[in-house]
Amino acid sequence: MASESSNEIAKQRNAAKLNDVQQAIAKQESNIFAKNKARSVLEKQLKDDDLAIAKVAKAISDTEQALKDTQQKISILSDEKKQLTSQKLTQEQLLAKQLRSAYTTGQHDYLKLLLNQAQSEKIQRTITYYQYMNKARIDEIEKFQATIAQLVTVSAKHKEQVEQLQSLKQSQQKQRTKLSKNKDSRSKTLASLGKELLSSKQKLAKLKADEANLAAALQKLAALIRAEVDLMGLSKLKRKLSWPVKGRLLRSFGSKKQGYLKWKGVLLGAPVGRQVQTIHNGTVIFSDWLKGYGLLTVIDHGKGYMSLYAHNQTLLKSVGDQVETGEPIALVGQSGGQDQVGLYFEIRHQGQAVNPRLWCR
The missing domain is CATH 2.70.70.10 (Glucose Permease (Domain IIA))
Structure with missing residues (x-):
């Protein structure tokens, strides 16, 4: 935090320094070509054109970086979505297999338990087995539910990033149109300056x-x-x-x-x-x-x-x-x-x- 505060103070100090320099430059520039007012006006317009172009070009640069970042996020989310979908399918198959096994063996073993109540040791082993199998199924069901929830979240994020990408592309198109207009304005200014032959x-x-x-x-x-x-x-x-x-x-x-x-x-x-x-x-x-x-x-x-x-x-x-x-x-x-x-x-x-x-x- 102390470092950030120090950097902020340094930036404010440097901004104040730049302001002093800009004032000195402005004072000196007011004396340059003072007799040629027409050219001075055009040069002021050229500065405005350049700054307008710079502002839009900076926005386009930022947008292009945002597009790269968004496309990278979409790629990562797509891979994650594929992985989760595959994981979901594997868990479904495993869970189905466990349920089928429990159903077929369960009927047979319970029937035996009912007919052979005297075999307490075997009954205890069978109950323990059922408890183990039941816990395994519960674990798989919980994993399956977690995968489904994660898949839903990733799918929502993926959709959000795709929409963000479309929005950025539209914004970029508007910026490029604006940049083209600013460049046209500068071209006209330069043409007018060219007529003021030196x-x-x-x-x-x-x-x-x-x-x-x-x-x-x-x-x-x-x-x-x-x-x-x-x-x-x-x-x-x-x-x-x-x-x-x-x-x-x-x-x-x-x-x-x-x-x-x-x-x-x-x-x-x-x-x-x-x-x-x-x-x-x-x-x-x-x-x-x-x-x-x-x-x-x-x-x-x-x-x-x-x-x-x-x-x-x-x-x-x-x-x-x-x-x-x-x-x-x-x-x-x-x-x-x-x-x-x-x-x-x-x-x-x-x-x-x-x-x-x-x-x-």
Whole structure:
């Protein structure tokens, strides 16, 4: 209980920290593209579209897990039902055999007892035998009744889970319809943004502003971090970590981005909805939408090391959550106005971006 209370306090503290960071980001964002109000409105709409998609995608992810759990329960209950039905049949046959035996031998022996009352020793043995047989029958009847009761219970549970499965499938269909509508809305927003053409100079300014926004957020997060668990960083894990998602490398660390700007991470192409896994254990210190990066998760690994996972479809973890190596933290998407699906991934040490290839293999 003390551990749960401590975790809850830690989550509340981290939530308060995130709120401070979000306020700082909001203040900075209000100064970005202030003169281009039309584009600012569209970017705000893009954020709303991304968050709407994230909400439905998270619901679909939860529903899919519930479907798997329900199907597994149905499978277990089906096996149990078959086993109980077979057990019931065996008990019926055994009970019928005992009853037939008792009937045929009972008539004969009782008749003898009536005609040979002088043989007290034989009478006693016969009574003992009947008592033994009667107890055996009672035991079998009780077992049979227990099997019937258990079978009724299992059958009811099986029916309940089948109905639950149908309900989940209907819910999933509604969620997918809603997701499709939200995606259509985002496509229209992106099309409108595309009409607000930017010159190379404006694109460079936008990317610089986005990077500055991220750097400011990370700097503030670093100042607020207070380790709740002992994290050992990534310094001893070079070439030992797995990539957060399986996919084709679309952009490499250090390659040209726009003008003199270079990629500070890598872009990995992967299908929408594929799970994004954390590269190492740590604490989630940011889990929200950020201009230029869409739905973003940042994990603190200790000793000044952080990993960033951007442009997700939805986020599966909240600020303050402790995550283990390989644990799903998000689903691949293209939030933040990206024209292609994929995961943007960075590793940073003391605020500076480092080449992920030095750590991941």
